Amino acid sequence: MKVLDLHCGQGHVFEGWFSSEDEFQRQLREALVQCPMCSDSHIAKRLSAPRLNLGARQPAVEPVAPVADASADRNPAEVSGVDLQAAWLSLARKVMAHTEDVGPQFAQEARRIHRGEVEERAIRGQASHQEALQLLDEGIAVLPLLLPEAAKETLQ
Known part of the structure; x- marks a missing residue:
């Protein structure tokens, strides 16, 4: 499974999951990949870090449970574009x-x-x-x- 960081011609950033690079390229050619924010099909890959699965080790520190809505306590100027995109898509759905x-x-x-x-x-x-x-x-x-x-x- 390939997880790619993508962006559209409008600058929206999102993630896409594909079975292979060939499958991504096929879907891209056929304009099947669209931005979830604006439906733009002019999509390009961004640089992304690979995920390496090096085994199922126990974390050294117990994970902390996430806050229900961490962005609610932040200054609006500190909310990232990705947070806003996610909130907008959630509202649209x-x-x-x-x-x-x-x-x-x-x-x-x-x-x-x-x-x-x-x-x-x-x-x-x-x-x-x-x-x-x-x-x-x-x-x-x-x-x-x-x-x-x-x-x-x-x-x-």
């Missing part, structure tokens, strides 16, 4: 899991919910900039949110 995709009918469905014509529920979909502004003018709260395609699937 939660949005995907807890909303119904109504596709290009987003504006119409948001109006129907707002008027009480259908049961209120969390929805997501596509709307033009003009449609989003019209919804806001009508008092319908909307939030433009770029959700990467990778958030819709389990990463492997």
Whole structure:
């Protein structure tokens, strides 16, 4: 198993797991490797340190249990780009899991919910900039949110 550090044309850094270098190159040629943040398929490898498994030795020191959310206590200026990317991807997956995709009918469905014509529920979909502004003018709260395609699937 090869674990590669990758980055997209937008500068997002992420990890990819492949059965071999040949498999990575094949998937790269076929544009199957995409950034989980922005879905960019212009991917390049970064330098990465190999992992060497030298045997199953007991650690010299007992490991310390991780804090539930170590970044919560840090100054926002100290949070790394990788932490932000991970948090964004986690949020995107939660949005995907807890909303119904109504596709290009987003504006119409948001109006129907707002008027009480259908049961209120969390929805997501596509709307033009003009449609989003019209919804806001009508008092319908909307939030433009770029959700990467990778958030819709389990990463492997």
